[in-house]
Amino acid sequence: xxxxxxxxxxxxxxxxxxxxxxxxxxxxxxxxxxxxxxxxxxxxxxxxxxxxxxxxxxxxxxxxxxxxxxxxxxxxxxxxxxxxxxxxxxxxxxxxxxxxxxxxxxxxxxxxxxxxxxxxxxxxxxxxxxxxxxxxxxxxxxxxxxxxxxxxxxxxxxxxxxxxxxxxxxxxxxxxxxxxxxxxxxxxxxxxxxxxxxxxxxxxxxxxxxxxxxxxxxxxxxxxxxxxxxxxxxxxxxxxxxxxxxxxxxxxxxxxxxxxxxxxxxxxxxxxxxxxxxxxx
Amino acid sequence: xxxxxxxxxxxxxxxxxxxxxxxxxxxxxxxxxxxxxxxxxxxxxxxxxxxxxxxxxxxxxxxxxxxxxxxxxxxxxxxxxxxxxxxxxxxxxxxxxxxxxxxxxxxxxxxxxxxxxxxxxxxxxxxxxxxxxxxxxxxxxxxxxxxxxxxxxxxxxxxxx
Numbered sequence: 001x002x003x004x005x006x007x008x009x010x011x012x013x014x015x016x017x018x019x020x021x022x023x024x025x026x027x028x029x030x031x032x033x034x035x036x037x038x039x040x041x042x043x044x045x046x047x048x049x050x051x052x053x054x055x056x057x058x059x060x061x062x063x064x065x066x067x068x069x070x071x072x073x074x075x076x077x078x079x080x081x082x083x084x085x086x087x088x089x090x091x092x093x094x095x096x097x098x099x100x101x102x103x104x105x106x107x108x109x110x111x112x113x114x115x116x117x118x119x120x121x122x123x124x125x126x127x128x129x130x131x132x133x134x135x136x137x138x139x140x141x142x143x144x145x146x147x148x149x150x151x152x153x154x155x156x157x158x159x160x161x162x163x164x165x166x167x168x169x170x171x172x173x174x175x176x177x178x179x180x181x182x183x184x185x186x187x188x189x190x191x192x193x194x195x196x197x198x199x200x201x202x203x204x205x206x207x208x209x210x211x212x213x214x215x216x217x218x219x220x221x222x223x224x225x226x227x228x229x230x231x232x233x234x235x236x237x238x239x240x241x242x243x244x245x246x247x248x249x250x251x252x253x254x255x256x257x258x259x260x261x262x263x264x265x266x267x268x269x270x271x272x273x274x275x276x277x278x279x280x281x
Numbered sequence: 282x283x284x285x286x287x288x289x290x291x292x293x294x295x296x297x298x299x300x301x302x303x304x305x306x307x308x309x310x311x312x313x314x315x316x317x318x319x320x321x322x323x324x325x326x327x328x329x330x331x332x333x334x335x336x337x338x339x340x341x342x343x344x345x346x347x348x349x350x351x352x353x354x355x356x357x358x359x360x361x362x363x364x365x366x367x368x369x370x371x372x373x374x375x376x377x378x379x380x381x382x383x384x385x386x387x388x389x390x391x392x393x394x395x396x397x398x399x400x401x402x403x404x405x406x407x408x409x410x411x412x413x414x415x416x417x418x419x420x421x422x423x424x425x426x427x428x429x430x431x432x433x434x435x436x437x438x439x440x441x442x
Binding site: 002003005007025027028029031032033035036037040041042043044045047049050072074096097098099100102103182183184 | 305328331341342346350352394416
């Protein structure tokens with residue numbers, strides 16, 4: 001049998017340990033394109049589609065929403081995620097088309113680990129944690145340690161991404177993406193900004209402008225030393241633009257078939273500035 | 282380990298067996314080439330055009346992005362199974378009347394997407410209609426007539442209430 005349709009996580013994990021050549025498939029929106037165009041010739045496939053435990057959204061830990069790796073974007077874009085993690089719901093809604101959102105999942109975005117993965121900047125801005133399971137072990141890895149490069153992560157062959165923990169923030173959060181049109185677009189540049197009112201700080205993460213998602217730590221700390229964010233007062237255009245300029249400085253985009261490095265850097269400065277002004281409107 | 286797959290799929294309410302297929306075959310390929318259901322069209326094979334839209338457990342998905350052998354526990358509905366009647370559905374009839382069909386290649390995918398939309402949301406806003414068909418590319422109509430067909434269906438369903 002070269003396709004294993006697992007109904008339980010342990011079935012999938014056992015099969016994954018047994019078959020060194022096995023590939024995991026959830027929604028198929030990335031892998032099937034590679035297969036259809038003969039870039040990948042699978043021998044053993046393990047389907048995660050029917051594992052119900054990967055499709056749950058849990059809130060049993062206070063302050064955390066834990067989203068199963070197989071929950072489709074079409075679910076993430078609505079409640080309860082929309083209220084608890086609005087930036088994630090916004091990012092989910094920008095993915096592909098309704099057909100793609102019915103199939104794609106956070107586990108897929110993490111498994112592929114493309115810098116253009118729409119939901120990854122949200123994970124970086126919110127300091128999300130990734131749950132990984134093997135048949136005889138499990139671990140939780142910060143998103144900052146999980147993604148190591150373009151389509152590279154610390155996931156081992158025998159591990160399955162099971163869930164992503166998002167801290168629930170008291171404050172404002174938003175996601176913006178630049179692409180050539182609204183539907184069916186892979187981002188040219190994207191940004192997620194979180195204004196955490198409890199800690200009086202701002203966090204911003206950028207997508208599609210570097211080999212990994214980029215957290216703009218220098219711009220974040222510049223803002224915190226420049227302004228007293230605990231007052232939550234509106235932010236002047238000058239300060240917002242300077243924040244945008246600093247965020248763009250921390251990006252390291254390239255020229256490719258989708259856009260140019262120069263345009264991407266400019267797009268980031270505009271996105272960051274707008275998101276910051278919106279956060280303290 | 283066998284390189285060839287034998288499995289059954291539930292398509293349009295019938296159990297259909299797939300013989301001797303390759304593991305990487307998409308649901309689109311299996312529907313058209315192995316199960317004799319050519320209504321579902323294939324074009325881009327990368328989930329961009331929506332012409333292969335089918336319902337899988339009630340959700341509209343691109344059949345080209347579903348690995349067929351992983352769909353064994355799902356209920357699949359193709360454009361052929363959108364109605365059990367020999368008559369056209371009201372959505373199909375509206376497409377004909379409003380001239381929303383030109384070359385016809387995108388039509389099956391659009392018909393499935395529109396049935397999916399109206400099944401979930403009988404009174405969609407203009408924005409919701411546009412979003413629902415945003416994954417279906419049509420190079421002939423410019424979408425105006427497709428949009429008119431969806432609105433005509435909604436009107437006729439409201440009138441017959």
